[in-house]
Amino acid sequence: MTAEPKPLLIRFFRALLALDRRWIFLAVGALSLIFLTINVRLPIPVSQQSRDMFNVITSLPPGARVHLSIDYGPSSQAELWPQHVVILRQFFRQRVKVIASSLWADGPSMIERGFREVLEELKKEGIEPKRGVDFVNLGYKAGDRVAIAKIASSFKETFPVDYQGNRTADLPIMQGWDNYSGIDLLITIAVGDPGATEYIQQAQSRYNVRMVAGVTAVLAPQLYSFYQSKNLLGFLGGLAGAAEYETLAGEPGLATRGMNTQSAVHMLIVLLVLAGNAAYFYLRLHGEKVR
Amino acid sequence: MRTLVPVLITAFVGVFMILKFFLVHDGVRTVANELEQWGVVTLAFAIILGVLNLARINLKAVLERKRDWGYKLILLVCMFGMMTAGGVKWYRDIDAARAQKALEAAVAANPVAEGAAPPPAVVEARRASEVAEQRAKFTVFTFIFDQVYTPLSATIYALLAFYVASAAFRSFRAKSLHSALLLIAAVIVMIGRVPVGKVIWSKFPVLQDWIMVWPNTAGQRAILMGAAIGMIATGIRVIFGIERPYLKG
Amino acid sequence: MENLSPFTEGLGIWLTCLLTLAVFSFLYRDNPIYKLAEHVYVGVAAGYYFYQAFRGTVYPNLIQHVADGIQLLNKGDAAGWTAQWRWGALVLGLLVLSRLFPKISWISRWPMALVVGAFAGLNLIGFAQANLIDQINGTFLPLGGYMTGKAEMMPFLPPAGKPGEASVLNHIILVVGVLTVLTYFFFSAKRSPVLARIGQVGIAFVMLTFGATYGSIVLARISLLIGRVQTLEESNRAEFGYPPIVSAVLIVVLLAVWRMVYFRPSDDANIEPEPARKT
Numbered sequence: 001m002t003a004e005p006k007p008l009l010i011r012f013f014r015a016l017l018a019l020d021r022r023w024i025f026l027a028v029g030a031l032s033l034i035f036l037t038i039n040v041r042l043p044i045p046v047s048q049q050s051r052d053m054f055n056v057i058t059s060l061p062p063g064a065r066v067h068l069s070i071d072y073g074p075s076s077q078a079e080l081w082p083q084h085v086v087i088l089r090q091f092f093r094q095r096v097k098v099i100a101s102s103l104w105a106d107g108p109s110m111i112e113r114g115f116r117e118v119l120e121e122l123k124k125e126g127i128e129p130k131r132g133v134d135f136v137n138l139g140y141k142a143g144d145r146v147a148i149a150k151i152a153s154s155f156k157e158t159f160p161v162d163y164q165g166n167r168t169a170d171l172p173i174m175q176g177w178d179n180y181s182g183i184d185l186l187i188t189i190a191v192g193d194p195g196a197t198e199y200i201q202q203a204q205s206r207y208n209v210r211m212v213a214g215v216t217a218v219l220a221p222q223l224y225s226f227y228q229s230k231n232l233l234g235f236l237g238g239l240a241g242a243a244e245y246e247t248l249a250g251e252p253g254l255a256t257r258g259m260n261t262q263s264a265v266h267m268l269i270v271l272l273v274l275a276g277n278a279a280y281f282y283l284r285l286h287g288e289k290v291r
Numbered sequence: 292m293r294t295l296v297p298v299l300i301t302a303f304v305g306v307f308m309i310l311k312f313f314l315v316h317d318g319v320r321t322v323a324n325e326l327e328q329w330g331v332v333t334l335a336f337a338i339i340l341g342v343l344n345l346a347r348i349n350l351k352a353v354l355e356r357k358r359d360w361g362y363k364l365i366l367l368v369c370m371f372g373m374m375t376a377g378g379v380k381w382y383r384d385i386d387a388a389r390a391q392k393a394l395e396a397a398v399a400a401n402p403v404a405e406g407a408a409p410p411p412a413v414v415e416a417r418r419a420s421e422v423a424e425q426r427a428k429f430t431v432f433t434f435i436f437d438q439v440y441t442p443l444s445a446t447i448y449a450l451l452a453f454y455v456a457s458a459a460f461r462s463f464r465a466k467s468l469h470s471a472l473l474l475i476a477a478v479i480v481m482i483g484r485v486p487v488g489k490v491i492w493s494k495f496p497v498l499q500d501w502i503m504v505w506p507n508t509a510g511q512r513a514i515l516m517g518a519a520i521g522m523i524a525t526g527i528r529v530i531f532g533i534e535r536p537y538l539k540g
Numbered sequence: 541m542e543n544l545s546p547f548t549e550g551l552g553i554w555l556t557c558l559l560t561l562a563v564f565s566f567l568y569r570d571n572p573i574y575k576l577a578e579h580v581y582v583g584v585a586a587g588y589y590f591y592q593a594f595r596g597t598v599y600p601n602l603i604q605h606v607a608d609g610i611q612l613l614n615k616g617d618a619a620g621w622t623a624q625w626r627w628g629a630l631v632l633g634l635l636v637l638s639r640l641f642p643k644i645s646w647i648s649r650w651p652m653a654l655v656v657g658a659f660a661g662l663n664l665i666g667f668a669q670a671n672l673i674d675q676i677n678g679t680f681l682p683l684g685g686y687m688t689g690k691a692e693m694m695p696f697l698p699p700a701g702k703p704g705e706a707s708v709l710n711h712i713i714l715v716v717g718v719l720t721v722l723t724y725f726f727f728s729a730k731r732s733p734v735l736a737r738i739g740q741v742g743i744a745f746v747m748l749t750f751g752a753t754y755g756s757i758v759l760a761r762i763s764l765l766i767g768r769v770q771t772l773e774e775s776n777r778a779e780f781g782y783p784p785i786v787s788a789v790l791i792v793v794l795l796a797v798w799r800m801v802y803f804r805p806s807d808d809a810n811i812e813p814e815p816a817r818k819t
Contacts, residue, residue, distance in 0.1 A: 021457040025567045028456050032762075032769045042486035045496040048504075048704065074441040075448040078767020079760060105338070105592035106444075109436045116428075140596035142338060143331035145666065146658045149308070150327040157324065158331070160600040164427070165384045201666030205674055206312070217484075217760035221753045224503055225512040228714075229678025231670060237756070239763035240484050258766040263487035265456070265762045270478055272460035277474075280464050293646050297653035304654050308661025328601055329629040330658040333651045335597035336633035342590040343640060345582070362575055366583035373587025381595055429544065432591075435584060438552035439559060443581040445768060446563035452765035453567055455758055469747045476751025481758055500704040502752055509717020510749025512675050513742075516718070517725045519671035526664035529656060537652040 010286060013279035017290060024272065028265055035264040041252070044259060049227050050244040053212045053234025056185065057087065062095035064184040065177065069199065070114070072191040073106025076216050080189050082242035082255035083214040084110070087187070088118045090249060092129050097173055099183070101138035101159060103147055103194045108139045108163050132162075132171045139163035144194045148202040154178050180209040189214040196223060200231045214241065298532040304330075305530035346370060376432040383427040390416070390423035476502055550780045557775050557783040560768055561791050572802075573794060602629050679718050683711045717745040 006014075060066070068088075072080045091098050100111045115135065122128070129135050138159040141147045150158045156168050156178055168174045180186070186209045190196045196213040204211040210233060215223060217238025226232045236245055239262060242255035283290045304326055311323035349363040357363075397416035403409050409417075465471040482488040483499025528534040544552070562577040609623025632651035639648045686694060686708060698707040724742030727735045772784040 021461075022567065024457045024460060025453040028453055028765070029567075032765055033773075036766070036769055036773055042490060044486050045489055047500055074444040076764070077441070077445055078449070078764045078770075081767075105589045105596070108592065108596065109433070112433070113437065140592045141331060141601075142335035142593055142597040143327075144334065144659075145662050146327050146330040146334070146655070149662055150324070150331060153320070153324055153327075157328070158601075160604060163596075165381075165388060197670075198666075201670040202662060205666070205670040217756040217763065218753075221503065221507050221749070221756050222511050222515070224508045225515055225675060225678070226670070228504070228508050228512075229674045231674055238760050239766065240759060243486075254770065258763065258770065259486050261766045261769070262759070262762055263485040265452075265765075266481045266485050266758065267487060269456050269459050269758055269762075270481055272456065273463045273474070273478065276460045276463065277465055293649070297649045300650060300653040301657035301660070304657030305661035305664075308658055309665060312665045325625050325628075326654070326658065328605075328626065329632055330655055331597060332602050332626075332629035333632045333636060333655055335593040335601075336636040336651070337655075338589055338593040339598070340636050340639055342586045342593075343637070345586050347640065359575070362579040365576065366579040366586075369580050369583025370587040370590075373584050374590055377587065377591030377595070380591075434548065434552065436588065438555045439580065440584045440588060442556045442559045442768075442771070443563060443577055444585070445764070445771075446560045447578075447581065449761075449764040449768045450563065450566060452761040455761040459758065469743055472744055472747040473751040473754065476748045477755040477758070480752050480755025484755065484759055497701065497703060502748060504704045505710050505713050506717055506745055506748040507752040509714050510721055510745045512679065512714075513718050513721030513725065513745075514749075515671040516675055516722060519667040519675075522663050522667040522671075526660040526667075529660040530664075537649050537656045 010283065010288070013283055014288075016275060016279050017283070027268060031264045031268055032261045035261040036257070038260055040260065041256065042259065042263070044243050044247045044256065046244045046247055047241075049224075049232075049234050050236055050241055051234070051248065053214075053236060054245060054248040056210070056212055056233045057090055058094075060091075060094055060096050060184060063097065064094075065097045065099060065182060066091060066185045066187060067180075067183045068098050068100045068111075069186070069188040069190070070100060070102045070107045070111045071104045071188055071195045072216075073104055073110060075106075076191040077110070078258075079216045079238045079242070080191065080214060081110075082239065082253060082258075083236050083245065084114050084189050085118055086242065086245050086249055086251065086253060086255075087189075087214065088114050089122065089251075092118060092122055092127055092134075093125075095134075098129075098135040099138065099155070099173065100136065101151070102140045103144065103198075104191075105140050105142075108137060111137045111139075112163065131164075132166065133173055136168070136171060136173050137163040138168065145198045145202050148194065148198055152180055152203045152207055180207040183209055185209075186211040187213065190219070191216050192219065195219065196232070196235070197226075200226055204231055217241075294535070294538065297537055298535065301535075301537070302530050302532060305526070342370070373432070373435060376430065376435060380427070380430040380432040383423070383430060387420070387423040387427040390420040394420040476506075553775045553777070553780055554783045554787070557772060557787040558791075560772060561784070561787050564768075565791055565795060568795060571795060571798060573791060573798075598633070602626055602633070606630075679715055682706065683708070683715060686711075716741070721745050 068091075070084065088098070100115075102108055102111060115131075115137065119129065131137075138155070139162060141151070141158060143150065147158065156174060159168050162168055162171065176182070180203060186199065186203060188196050188199050188211075190199075190213060196215050196219065199211065199213075203209055211231065212234045213223060213232055214236040215238075217240065220235070220237025220241070223232060223235045223237070227235060236242060239255050239258055243252075243259050246253050246256050280290055307319065307323045307326055310319050314320075346367065349367050351357075352363045353360045353367065394413075394416040397413045401410045401413050403413070463474060463477070465474045479495065479502060480499050482491065483495040483497075488495035488499065525534060529536065559577055559580075562573045565571055566574040605623055605626050609620040609626075612620030612623070614620075632654060635647050636651045637648075638644045682694070694706050694708060694711075696708045698705045698710060703710075720738050720742035722742070723735060724739040724746065728739055776782055776784050
């Protein structure tokens with residue numbers, strides 16, 4: 001080593017690579033705060049799978065039965081809650097009957113929250129679906145894919161009572177059907193296992209039920225394969241998927257609002273990756289040992 | 292006894308699950324349905340086991356005044372508090388259902404001519420039912436789920452946002468052709484999936500879409516098929532008792 | 541929420557803000573405030589799960605079912621007998637709990653054997669149908685149909701500006717991708733030069749796939765943060781006294797006091813933190 005000071009760029013890149021990660025944390029936090037308050041709305045490009053999902057749901061006739069499986073909890077609500085409400089709103093506006101259940105213990109509370117908030121909103125439009133007649137929360141069922149297999153053979157045996165403890169056999173909404181042949185659309189809003197893949201394996205592919213899904217962005221890449229093979233008629237991936245759906249439904253909401261921040265933080269991460277690579281190659285080129 | 296019985300149980304149940312798919316025989320169906328119910332209940336007990344185990348470990352730590360026992364005491368208080376709140380909610384649900392039944396009975400017992408005011412018994416029953424329903428709707432249980440559990444759960448996972456940013460910066464290097472491919476795909480998806488991508492270059496969303504729909508589908512599909520082949524092999528080995536995962540631990 | 545009293549609503553908002561920021565304090569370093577929040581989380585979650593497992597599954601599918609059967613029998617209806625099969629589930633459930641007692645814990649293998657068997661049987665069928673047959677069909681049918689003239693015609697090249705749409709070229713890429721990746725998965729052990737070449741193409745597809753997945757993971761994680769920031773922003777209301785700002789100041793002050801008075805460097809485990817893993 002010579003005592004000669006290193007060129008500025010080398011010192012800069014070295015400092016960059018040695019940066020305490022808490023500075024990055026701070027940048028991420030600050031960006032998300034700032035961009036949430038910026039009200040510029042960029043157009044949201046809509047992908048084919050989201051459009052297909054929208055069309056499938058829009059084409060449901062009044063009185064159609066939908067099995068809505070809410071397989072997520074607060075941990076992923078940031079991504080899935082916007083999907084959940086925009087779809088639920090559409091169901092009720094189209095007078096579709098919603099049979100909701102969950103394979104995640106967190107689910108029933110999310111279902112209740114969904115019904116509570118969407119019904120409150122729709123009251124203003126004069127839409128007042130009745131519990132037990134137009135919608136029902138069947139609650140949580142343990143058992144993972146065993147539960148799905150059980151649901152597929154009989155809803156009423158799997159869920160003898162709803163979340164409030166009423167006998168499902170007595171509920172008007174449960175009359176005249178008991179398995180997937182009575183369901184016009186299966187939709188799961190899911191964060192992981194059990195979720196979309198398990199429903200495809202145990203219900204969709206076995207009973208040929210029409211199915212769509214709303215999932216987190218982490219799961220989305222896998223669903224492209226099921227979408228191409230027509231197991232899924234459409235799906236939404238993460239908050240971006242929710243924003244696309246809001247665009248299609250013409251009601252920008254939570255997800256659309258989040259897209260500015262999403263854009264900004266993504267740009268930051270891309271810049272960081274590029275800077276990291278620039279530093280890495282530059283230092284390597286100048287004979288420095290870097291990781 | 293310790294090995295043979297589980298092996299037989301696994302084989303029996305596994306075979307019935309498969310038979311149910313191929314045979315439309317009522318007997319097979321009935322047995323398979325009942326076995327599925329048993330599986331569902333067993334897995335619910337597994338969750339209960341987990342909770343009881345957590346309670347036992349923490350209770351022991353508190354009683355023996357181990358390190359951080361104060362936190363563990365808080366954990367136990369929260370756990371039993373939530374269970375109690377659940378019990379209260381359950382009771383209120385039953386109460387609401389009872390009030391609803393009473394209302395229906397009152398309506399049936401007091402037929403009213405059209406346009407006439409409902410008799411006081413019905414009015415009273417309706418009011419009672421509404422109150423009970425409100426009480427069942429807004430419980431401490433719901434409050435804790437919405438205002439304590441939700442922010443905690445959501446924020447703990449939101450921490451990952453910071454770590455994913457820092458990890459991308461530190462370890463994402465195009466050291467070889469393959470890692471360069473990975474990096475390029477990731478960057479295109481990151482930019483193309485958000486609205487700003489289209490502003491930067493109108494082809495970003497299109498390119499992103501193409502990567503997702505074709506090369507990504509190819510890769511994911513091969514993974515799905517590989518997993519299927521593995522799962523079928525494992526399934527057969529488990530059912531025939533060659534592999535015994537339940538004997539571990 | 542219109543049905544909550546202002547007091548309850550305010551309390552909820554304050555709790556939300558305090559707990560959210562308490563968890564975020566972990567970004568500075570592990571500290572007592574975060575630890576407190578973490579233990580509250582685990583406790584509440586455990587209580588909640590217990591309630592859901594018991595009320596959602598054990599009660600209706602076991603206790604109520606058997607009780608209904610007994611009621612039928614009391615009425616002289618022999619159909620009540622079939623419900624009594626469910627006692628088997630109770631036995632298995634109790635055997636699961638034998639795990640709590642080390643001496644007899646081996647017996648918990650019986651119920652686990654049932655679950656494993658059920659999973660194995662269901663997975664065998666489910667994976668074979670959805671992951672294998674359906675995927676093979678999805679890969680080859682469109683192209684096969686095109687070549688034999690049995691499918692709707694698709695262009696060789698995707699339409700200009702829409703490279704993602706179905707076309708012969710894209711389907712060829714799909715088929716090549718699936719076959720090369722499978723070659724890479726299953727034949728990477730015995731490397732003949734030809735297979736190695738094919739495997740190399742397969743790796744390229746795998747890399748593109750993982751890159752796409754990585755990009756999606758970033759998308760997902762950032763969304764989670766956005767959710768929290770949105771909640772904090774919505775909670776920043778004058779009538780409740782700006783809960784997020786006051787909470788932030790409070791937590792910073794507490795952290796500062798802790799850092800200056802109580803913090804010992806030996807407490808700092810200095811482990812690479814990995815808060816929670818998500819499926």
